[in-house]
Amino acid sequence: MPPVTCLLGGTVCAVAGMLPDLDSGPGVPMRESVAFAAAIAPMLLLQRFYQMGLPMEAIILAGAAVYALIRFGVTWLLEHYSVHRGMFHSLPAAAIAGQLTFLTFSHDDPMRRYFISGGVVLGFLTHLVLDEIWSVRLGLFGTKVKKAFGTALKFHGPVLWSNIVAYVLLIALGLIAASDAARTERMSMARQQMEQARSYQTMPAPYNYRR
Numbered sequence: 709m710p711p712v713t714c715l716l717g718g719t720v721c722a723v724a725g726m727l728p729d730l731d732s733g734p735g736v737p738m739r740e741s742v743a744f745a746a747a748i749a750p751m752l753l754l755q756r757f758y759q760m761g762l763p764m765e766a767i768i769l770a771g772a773a774v775y776a777l778i779r780f781g782v783t784w785l786l787e788h789y790s791v792h793r794g795m796f797h798s799l800p801a802a803a804i805a806g807q808l809t810f811l812t813f814s815h816d817d818p819m820r821r822y823f824i825s826g827g828v829v830l831g832f833l834t835h836l837v838l839d840e841i842w843s844v845r846l847g848l849f850g851t852k853v854k855k856a857f858g859t860a861l862k863f864h865g866p867v868l869w870s871n872i873v874a875y876v877l878l879i880a881l882g883l884i885a886a887s888d889a890a891r892t893e894r895m896s897m898a899r900q901q902m903e904q905a906r907s908y909q910t911m912p913a914p915y916n917y918r919r
């Protein structure tokens with residue numbers, strides 16, 4: 709990967725490491741993380757807007773709309789519906805974060821999309837693993853396990869509706885991401901073939917020189 713892609717991958721990995729704690733209720737961490745996501749998401753979407761053929765004015769308006777949607781819409785959702793150590797701290801949530809990044813970050817080179825969304829999943833998982841590690845304490849009289857043990861790295865939570873929402877999102881985004889990935893792969897193959905054909909045309913024919 710080129711250095712700048714690595715730098716972006718490292719940055720989104722670090723930010724994704726804070727994502728699961730968005731469920732910890734209103735406060736400075738939540739406000740700052742949501743504001744950060746609201747600022748970054750329109751930038752990641754730029755390539756998508758270009759591909760749609762939008763004029764510059766429409767791109768600016770769309771960016772502002774995405775900002776407002778995340779800044780106010782997501783904040784409202786988080787304040788009203790998230791439960792600490794609920795489905796935000798779960799393996800399906802890590803996958804959803806990766807899928808959302810994959811769909812937002814559009815690039816001609818499919819490998820770079822896998823790389824960046826992989827960075828998000830890695831950061832998210834790091835948080836979940838650390839949460840689990842910190843819920844076990846090694847003491848003089850054996851190990852002590854906190855009540856929170858097992859609430860971070862999990863496949864489903866105790867609340868039915870949040871499980872349903874998480875898995876419906878996971879499957880729907882998975883299908884959209886898979887078809888989008890197939891499209892990008894096809895396009896990059898076609899581009900490679902075109903470049904190859906062009907380089908054959910411009911190459912001097914070798915038999916001319918042999919004679």
Ligand SMILES: [Zn+2]
Pocket residue numbers: 728729797835839
């Ligand atoms: Zn946590």
